[in-house]
Amino acid sequence: MAGKTLYDKLWQDHLVEERDDGSALLYIDRHLLHEVTSPQAFEGLKLAGRQPWRRQANVATPDHNVPTDAEQRRRGVDGIVDATSRLQVQTLDDNCRDFAITEFAINDARQGIVHVVGPEQGLTLPGMTVVCGDSHTATIGALGCLAHGIGTSEVEHVLATQCLIQKKSLNMQVRVEGSLPAGVTAKDMVLAIIGHLGTAGGTGYAIEFAGSAVRALSMEGRMTLCNMAIEAGARVGMVAVDEVTLDYVRARPYAPKGAAWEAAQAYWRTLHSDADARFDRVVHLDAGQMAPQVTWGTSPEMVLPIGATLPDPAQADAVRAAAWRRAYEYMGLRPGMQLSDIGVDRVFIGSCTNSRIEDLRAAAAVIRGRRVAASVKQALVVPGSGQVRQQAEAEGLDQVFLAAGFEWRLPGCSMCLAMNADRLGAGEHCASTSNRNFEGRQGQGGRTHLVSPAMAAAAAIAGHFVDVRSF
């Protein structure tokens, strides 16, 4: 009999029961909540007169709507200028109070982007099933979890039953062997993977990222990698547990201690695919061939290594050619241009993809002693959580950013999706460390280019995209 994949193991350990038609009830260990996708679920719960099945499985923090500027933030929820945003954040507070759910509220030192906060606090641990009404929950799979996004009806379902009705996905392994060249990061790796698979390449699969180049990544890097599994169409991304995982988890506030730790880590060490496990699809990539990546279009698969020339739709099949033409028109670019010809109006370093301490260190290393180009209207650094912000300030990174002309903000989703006041104007190009370059994502008419923190930093200094390796 063939061995099991990591996904098979996590699935099996949480399987309550299976129906004949292949659908299953899967038990959920941790449920994270934020203000955008939960109000209607709480309302449903109240209307039906139900209580959370296991109250302490749930943890909430507001992130999407919170202002990131210190002035507004000082006044807490009341300081949110936009009335609908304010009501949404207030509603999360009210619901958490009514159901006695732990919340890191707007000015709690632990508040931040939900996917950053969960792992950082040790609320999401290896081997757990973790869900959240947000597609980038996949981030947390980096810990060796089964973590994925759900819709609002499922948020209510998990609150009420502690389970999800699920169908098992297929197994895909993405093996990245070799070592990343200097200046090439986890973000470039995942963009290269998406360029290879396409945005629907992972649909129906749970992706395990493996290979020597993945094992060599820090926990932060692995989170960046798993974060964008959804941009390849897979709702689950994960990495096997190893020493890097255990070292990361060990000192987290909510991680088990003492004997509980010993028992947990013995189990966690089994969370890897068996040597003889069978995958439905295996993809091989060579890290040594990877270069810093920049997206040029309106889908994450429209990505190229810096130095490349923008492609000619005439060379593509009919469906892709139509999508490329539409993207060129929206982005205001032309085939044959170089990525380095694209000027940037704004720079955004943040989001659940790249707002952890290492990301900020990487950006600061490029920026130190330099100035943001005069042509750049705004350069933002938005740490992923209050903890990241504190750590960065303790290391003096805030001073590096401020001295260079960056703004140093408070934690939240910010310009990743522009639900708060941080956004692009129509036609503006943004070097962004986030995960989606869809039309209008960062503001109506805004033009997003996804890059690594180091590449965003270099673009801020140069005023256009440049190869950070020659910088």
Next chain:
Amino acid sequence: MEKFQAFRGLVAPLDRVNVDTDQIIPKQFLKSIFRTGYGVNLFDEWRYGDAGYPGQDASQRPLNPDFVLNQARYQGASILVSGDNFGCGSSREHAPWALQEYGFKVIIAPSFADIFFNNCFKIGLLPIILPAPVVAQLIACATREVGYHLAIDLQAQEVGSDAGEKWSFEIDAFRRDCLLQGLDDIGLTLQRSAAIRAFELTHQARAPWVFHDIDSL
């Protein structure tokens, strides 16, 4: 949830691939804490000529005459046909809410993004996967023929044209039955409470750290 019944409806084509949830319902409309009110902002950036924000009077907004759903011939459409990877992007259930409230009962595409696909079933919107050549044909017909209709029979798992063509589609038996009977997932799962409790006990013995008290920190 309402029972899903067989019906015949007007077809609107949206000839694009990778229609993402940010296009289906832009994020500024996600600030609402209600379950309704999204239909008027479906495809907001494509549909209107101005910038949309919550609380606008839609009747005063300029329409983009080039957008397919704004054409008189597609008013009242209940079936949307589109390209590969429909619904990619975020997990927002607001996307199926908006499509449903606008009047769509069925979305046909060669492939869907997983989370979107799953969310549709939770509210009684039916996503149907048909082979790419069939979808291309349906888009061509709905573009060429004014008043192109399709009949949807979920029980028989069949899409039919007025000309008598039939295409069958696959769907999980569980999902089909839930739609047909208008069943509520939570109620169904709670019938399994004893099994969940039993599992919980075993799981707690094996992984007690999952159940640690988090209130005290």
